[in-house]
Amino acid sequence: MPRQGVQVSAGELAERFGLVLRGDPARLIGGVGTLAGAGPDALSFLANPKYRGQLAATRAGLVVVRERDADAYAGDVLVARDPYVAYARIASLFEPAPGQAPGIHPSAVVHAQARIDPGASIGPLATVGAGSRIDAGATVGPGCVIGEDCVVGAGSTLVARVTLVRRVTLGQRVLVHPGAVLGADGFGLALDRSQDEPHWIKVPQLGGVRVGDDCEIGANTTIDRGALEDTVLEHDVRLDNQIQIAHNVHVGAHTAMAGCVAVAGSTRIGRYCMIGGAAGIAGHLEICDRVVVTAMTLVTHSIREPGEYSSGTPLMDSRSWRRNAVRFKQLDALARRVGASPKDTE
């Protein structure tokens, strides 16, 4: 699967990535693999100590290891302070780059008032609306829809079938995966009770979405535009698939969220947070920097101390679960019976 025909010598890898080589600098590496799967012409890595035992059996031609693991492998090694980071950089050499040539595919529909840099690539069957701008080195993949007044910054990539609805500004080197929708209307409603049958009135969503440099946005993730101000992702925010970011949310730099997280409106999340899969964060909260939220936790109040937070109950076989879960309804009564006040939490 790696790019056909690329071969790099161990010596060149050491020099290029600032690593220490113990072994033959002339050894040619043509790809990467797991410790279990890599052959003699491939590079592998040991980052998680739990796989240390696999060093004995690996057939990898070259392994990236920490200093303390270097002697555990009889073959050639590259010594790195952070083998996973070093591996990530090296592996990118072997990644097939689909490489769309600059220019506008004849099947694309570009509005006369859109500005496409000559160094940008607009793929087949994409559309770009009035007042939008696609910068140099940016790629708008097949089937993307760019609406009005959007900016795709230099070197950014919309892989395919991405929608930027309106007033969405992407910084540089932003990567957006298929099916993502940025800039749809936030969910703003007011209940009009002036008639016999009260009904919803739509609150206009006049803001936009601003995404900083080096962000990544997963497949089928949605980021709504703000009601009055913008919805904001600072730089280097990393969102997995099927995440929902409501209007006027602000996400701090370097924060990462796993798949299926939902963040309600106007919540502000700090920098270097890590939000576990399918977690929910209620609206109008403040989450400080360096907060970790575990999977499927519901955050219902602001968090002012860095650290890890959870909610939920443990996994059980359903028979045990039913027996215990029914008692959850008695919890207050049980506590009273043993004389605890509802205010005693420890």
Next chain:
Amino acid sequence: MPRQGVQVSAGELAERFGLVLRGDPARLIGGVGTLAGAGPDALSFLANPKYRGQLAATRAGLVVVRERDADAYAGDVLVARDPYVAYARIASLFEPAPGQAPGIHPSAVVHAQARIDPGASIGPLATVGAGSRIDAGATVGPGCVIGEDCVVGAGSTLVARVTLVRRVTLGQRVLVHPGAVLGADGFGLALDRSQDEPHWIKVPQLGGVRVGDDCEIGANTTIDRGALEDTVLEHDVRLDNQIQIAHNVHVGAHTAMAGCVAVAGSTRIGRYCMIGGAAGIAGHLEICDRVVVTAMTLVTHSIREPGEYSSGTPLMDSRSWRRNAVRFKQLDALARRVGASPKDTE
């Protein structure tokens, strides 16, 4: 961001929306903003009493307030019974309307047996299938796919990249956001055990989807068509992003659901319900009118009384959470120890 160049006098706003003006009727308003952000040519509003303190410092030229707050602001005010509803109506004046002209874009692919009203707009790279009908004033945005036997009612808008698979009927003034998929097959399977290796047989999904007038359907939301009868949304149902509505669900008028809700098959939800974000509702249930379900709650049985319902556990730091959560497995034993019967719920 509001529409360029629109200016309306305070007197005209008062008259048009039936509000009482205290201030200069000739003052020109050119946009809307938050109390903190609005300048002298913009209108703001005070709906939530917690922002009352901001009235002192706002620079807004005109503020929509309740009668009881009118004296708290030294500047000009519009007095409304429901300032948020009044604001929503006024703000729509300043919303840029992308305004697609009627007609079929030359890049759209329309089946010979589709009927497009001359007053409808079919955007670039959209497709409309056989037996489908697009009514006057309806907009089918760029990249939409309308399959067979669908109806898009008068004044409805499919923003972009919406899919109506088959037998989907939208009423009037329905708004559907990008990535939504209406009318995909419901998830119907029968396990065929007649062979050594039992396998799934697909149950044909012969129904459709019917969506009433004035509904809104969020980005990447999915609504499957029914197995034999239709999946139904009555009028003025409001669905946020990434909601899943399974086959044969029936949602009553004026019900609103926040992002990421999942409703399983054949469940019937009443009118004026409000379902919190990422809540789940099991299949084959009946939920009566005016039920509120809090975020991430799982509804496992029918609800016959209006009111608010919840499940889940509170947020804690993970160390405290682990210590307490492990005890959930002992809950039945603890209750027995203190002499409570599993039937005693209060």
Next chain:
Amino acid sequence: MPRQGVQVSAGELAERFGLVLRGDPARLIGGVGTLAGAGPDALSFLANPKYRGQLAATRAGLVVVRERDADAYAGDVLVARDPYVAYARIASLFEPAPGQAPGIHPSAVVHAQARIDPGASIGPLATVGAGSRIDAGATVGPGCVIGEDCVVGAGSTLVARVTLVRRVTLGQRVLVHPGAVLGADGFGLALDRSQDEPHWIKVPQLGGVRVGDDCEIGANTTIDRGALEDTVLEHDVRLDNQIQIAHNVHVGAHTAMAGCVAVAGSTRIGRYCMIGGAAGIAGHLEICDRVVVTAMTLVTHSIREPGEYSSGTPLMDSRSWRRNAVRFKQLDALARRVGASPKDTE
């Protein structure tokens, strides 16, 4: 809604599907319906004993029943060992088959290095990239994007607006619903701490996605490609809408998942598992064959015994819920007070 004009005699249905007819073999059946809704020219079925009472009132011309229910209906019956399976097969006769003719629609964009079988159908405004192959009888519906190095096996159908990003191989008779994204980058990140402001490095995702024969993949479901090895669905896996399958997950044959399930990276799920709606499964776990997970359960450890598993708390009115939920924070203290050790789980 069923296919116009198809009529089949009761005798032919009995013979074709190996069922026993009690009634008139010449009776013509022109559609299917529920017991409550079917008329005299339609077939219905009784699978769930809870609907047995409806037999008395049904107007259906023919009903598929179990032997033990055959005498409960005065009209004509087809006797089947599994009425739901028999119904599913019969109903497919009445399903309108949109039937795209083979060939490439003139508006589709097919790369010169893609191979399209003359018996395949490529719909309007679809794209097929370099190195991809579409086999005989396969349908690529309107607006689909097939990237590089993909295979769509014989008889498979991508309904509309499906994206296969790169290195995705579908077996035969696979059905993929609109908005699904297969083969997007897995979510692999390494935190580079070598600079003052640590930042994320993307880990290249060099694997693919392999989907076995007879799988079904729901609307807006996402399946990422693997980091080094492939993400794999064995044959006859059935995924509902809005499911997220992370990189390197392996799903065993005949496993079915309801809507909105999320499976984190590298988890291995067995055969004949049934995962309830919106359940979450953490990464790097092993789930054995024939495991049932109830709706909205979070699976945090490997499961080695077949059976049913759950987590969560019961639904309550919010007032009761609040009173009890606050006590969850005292659970460990309460247990200590009554003298239980945290290790005593039963």
